[in-house]
Structures are given as C-alpha cells and as structure tokens.
Amino acid sequence: MIPRLLADSLRQRIIDSNKIVILYGPRQVGKTTLIRELINELPYKSLQVSADELLYQTVLSARDLTRMKLLVEGYELLFIDEAQRIPDIGINLKILHDGLPKLKIVATGSSSFELANRTKEALTGRTWTYELFPISLGELHLQQNAFSLTQRLDELLRFGSYPDTLQLPNATDKVRYLRELSSAYLYKDILEMAAIRHADKLRKLLQLLSFQVGSEVSLSELGTTLGMSKDTVNTYIDLLEKAFVVFRLSGFSRNLRKEVSKMDKIYFYDLGIRNVLIDNFQPLDLRTDVGALWENFLVIERRKRNAYQGNFVNTYFWRTYTGAELDYIEESNGQLAGVEFKFSRKPSKAPASWTEHYPGSTFQVINQDNYLSFLL
Template sequence: MPAFIPRQITDNILSRLHSGKAIIIFGPRQSGKTTLLNNLSQHLEKILYLNCDDAQDRQALENQSLSHLKSVVGTYKSLLIDEAQRMSGIGLSLKILVDNMPQLQIIATGSSSFELSNQVSEPLTGRKYEYLLLPMAFQELLAHHGGFNENKELSRRLVFGTYPDIINNPGQEAELLNLLAGSYLFKDVFSFQDLRRPELLESILRALALQISSEVSYTELAQLAGTNHVTIQRYIQLLEAAFIIFRLPNYSTNQRNEIKRSRKIYFWDNGIRNSLINDFRDLENRNDIGSLWENYLVSER
C-alpha cells in the first residue's frame, strides 16, 4: 500500500473543524482529495460518507426539506461528501444542514470548480472554508522524502509531474499519465453542458502545451484550432475551472495595456503537459528544459 504523504493544508483544515462551518476542498481529479478525506476522517466521530458518483448517494441529499435531511444524517456527527459537484443543488442542501445542525461537521470535495463553486458560493456565504488541493507540492515531497532523496528526483518531476499516483508508482509514469489525461482529468470538461467538440478541446490543449513559457494570443490559438476568439476564451475558462491550466497575466503599470497584452498560460502539472504532446524523454534529450523549469516553478508559487 502506497505511503500517505501529508498535505500542507491538513493542519489548517484540522484547526477549523467543529467551527460551525462547512469545509469545501477543490482540486483536479486524482489529486488526492479522497485520500485526504480519509485521513481527516481519523479526527472525526460517527461519520456518514457519501460519494456523489453513486446515484443513490446523490439522491440522499437532493430532497432539500429539513425533515428529510435530518432523517438522512440521523445521529451522525460528521458528513463527508466526495465529488459533491455531481449533486444538483448541493449548495442549498449544505446551507440547510449548516444552519440547522451546527454540531454536524461537513466536509465536501469537488473536482470541478465551474459546477461546485457556482453551487456553493452564494448559499454558503459566510458558512464555509475553502481549500485548493493540487498535485503534490515540492515542500510536501521534501518533508516526506528528505532533501537528499527528493532533489535526486527533480529531473523526473519535471518530466512526469507530481500527481500522487505518479509519485507512488515509479516505472509506470507514462502509462498512468496517459490514462489520467485521457480518462479522468478531462471528464468534467467533456461532460459539461453543451461542450460538443472534444477534438477542438484536444487541439487547444496541445497548442497550449507547445507554448508554455511563451505569451499566448487567443487570436493565434483560434487560427491554429480553426475556431474563433470567443470559443478559445470559453474553452480556456473551462480548462481553468477543471484545474488543468491557469493564466498568468502580464504586469503593466498601465491597466489598459495590461488588459490588451497576451498572457502566459501554464499547466498545474508538468506530467499532464508532457502527456498531451506525448514526450516523456529524459531532460538531457529535450530542447524544452527551460520551459519545463518555468512551468514547474510558476505552478509551485
């Protein structure tokens, strides 16, 4: 069984347990949210666990009458909800529980901020703490493996990234990354409402992967992908909301110029970027070492 690597946000979350507020943990799929949830459960009592990938578990909280929700929770003192973005109306259900059962500690995780954040932001205003769980940070790996051992792995981190499954399965990195990128990571994006052109999304992602460390022009991306500026902007927003990429705007003392100028777009994980261009060569055989270092360091900021 892979060793549990402590996450930096754990102590902060533990300090806020039993404060009368819900705890919401966002992050990409396979970033370790369920593992963290299981670890946090060791500090809780009488736990009801719901996985909203399961239809029956979703239905348990979709009836938002107070009497029904109380019957579901019963005498449990803790409610853990995994993949909460899959449940319609999750924000209102959690609001009702927080307001009427303050002794109940709620922890919910979600891999899709465009669904979960939109659902919980207004109903849970002033009733929640939010945390972001990304792939493993250097400081987390350093604390677990020690400086000597972790520094030896830096070249591999630049190529394969730091998703927990990748860290825990040396020798299987390429296979697991291709599975992660192809099957899991983009699931929320592909299934989102009226997204009808997965091939366009793949084209945009590949173009972005080839341009890390360079300024990105939406107009140029639109020409490369055979679409328009508005579509490019929408797809990039979805990819950001699924925690696959993030934008870093240029800095200018003139705000008007700052808005007009191109931005740099980075991937939250080097391994996902390399999977998209199918390039897992060792550093000494690559011509994008500088770009890999820049992406790694900026994502660690």
C-alpha cells in the same frame, strides 16, 4: 503515505468551526484519501457518501430538509465526496447547514465550476475553502532532504507529481498511468457538466497550450488554428481552469504605455499531464523545451507554497514592447518582487526599465542553485 501540508489546517477547521469545509483540487491528487484519514483520526460519528451514487444525489439535491435530516440522523459529521456532481449542491448545503448547525460538513470537488458557481452565493459566509494540488516539493521535503530532492528534479519535470506517479517504480509505468489519467479523468467533469460541443477540439486546444508554456497566448491565433471563435477558445480555457487542468498568469502593468498586458501566459497544474499531451517524456538533456518545463515547474510549485502557507499574493509576468521582461512577479502589501527563471546558471541582471519604473522593488534569478529556497 506522503504527508500533506494541508492536513493540520483542515483538521483544526473541522474541529474548531461549524462552517462547511470545502476541499477543491484536480482529480486523483488525494482529496478523498486526505479527508478520510482526517475523519478516521477525529472522534466524530461520520457518514461518508459518494455523490456518484444516485441515492445520495437524489436526497442531497431535493431541497427538502426533512429528507436530509433522515439521511444524517445520528451522525456528527457528513463527508460528501465529489460534491459538484449533485445538482443544486449550493442551496442544498445551505439548507442542511442552516437546519442542522451542529452538523459538521466536509465536501470535496474536482471541478470548481459546478461546486463554486452553485455555492458562492448560497453559501456566502458559511464555508472554509481550500485547494489541494498534486504533491508539492514542500511535502516531499517532509520525507527527503535537499540532496534527495535535487536528484528527483529530472523525474518531476518529466512525469509531474501526482501521488501515484511519484510512487510507481519505473518510467514505463509512470507514462502508462499518465495516459490513463489523461484519457479517463482529465476532461470528465467538463464534458459531462459544461455540454462541450467539440470534445476533440478541447484536446487539440490543450496540445496547443502545451507547446506555448512560458509564452503569451493569443486567443485569436488559437481560434484560427482550431476553427472556432476567440470567445469560444476563451470559454474552453476558462473551463479547463475551473477543472484544475491549467491556470493563467496575467501581464503586470501600471498603465505605462510600453507595457504589454493584454495576453496571458497559461501553465499546467502538473507537468506529467502537459508532457503526455505532447507525448514527450525524454530526459532533460535530450529536450528542446527545458526552459518551458522549468518555468512551469517553478510557477506551479511557488503557487502550491503560497497556498499552503497562506500567503496572499497577486502574481503576474511582465514585458514591455521594447523587449524587457520578467518571467514572474509577486505583489504583496504593495511590494513588488520580480523574478527571472533560468535553468542554466548564467548570471542575469534586472532590466533597467524595471528598476527605473518600479524603484524599491526586488529582483532575483532562480536557477538550479537556489530554486529550493524559492520553493520551500
């Protein structure tokens, strides 16, 4: 088993707090496995239910405390897997939590748009929320040293870091798994819950986004290509974000006239999913998109690191109309840190306009020599 960095935090929340613990994340990243392992370690008598089962959907969506009490009678902990599939899950969890304040409740969800939107108002102040990603470099580092991690770089950029992908023995099996994952799970929640009218265009949109990793994305251009409105494209991307398939990085601006901030960059939670969409698993030395892979890899791994370490930072990219740019910026406690990503080891200097307009900010180039310190 690959150890998960969230395990200790989740364990303590379950033990110390009577709030509902919610664990979000993409499908197949190990949410259920992690929670079951923790429950097995803890001394509580636990009821584990799958929200895919109609019986539990009926009881847990009834807004009837008496029925829910019958379900959990004699148990100290309730674990609801894929809780977003239960209608009106938010208000029902509120009723259950308020009616049985000593009952510990843990819920997982692979889609934040159902679980989050229907719990946000109802469960204000009643939850601890976490996000589980595909396996992080930090988690691999718990079992492997820095040398071993560098030997896996080609693999991680080609096949991503889903738990099953990492443990399959060869490239053929990895590709087969990613294709099955993509076709069976990637859009499941979106198609079932968001009433998407053009399922084929959802996949075409993802393919277009796959080719634009590291570049600013024009919603208007995407809409023209797909034959849909700019607003519909934005809605689809929003749904893909809430299903943990992609995420956006916005342009940074302090309202300087030369700064570009209207368009976003879009990255994938997992590079294996990105590569299966364009059907390209070639080794890095045969590819023309290494720069995009490298940038996506560093951005998502840094996102995992910050999330697991509890670092609350704002993240952006930066570009001016005159061509100066930085791939990545973090803002924390008023301090700006600018970063340039280079797969090659060529030196690079901070743009003059960056140091001029943002004195006191930092700058660094992240390449193959120092990326481990940036991500670990």
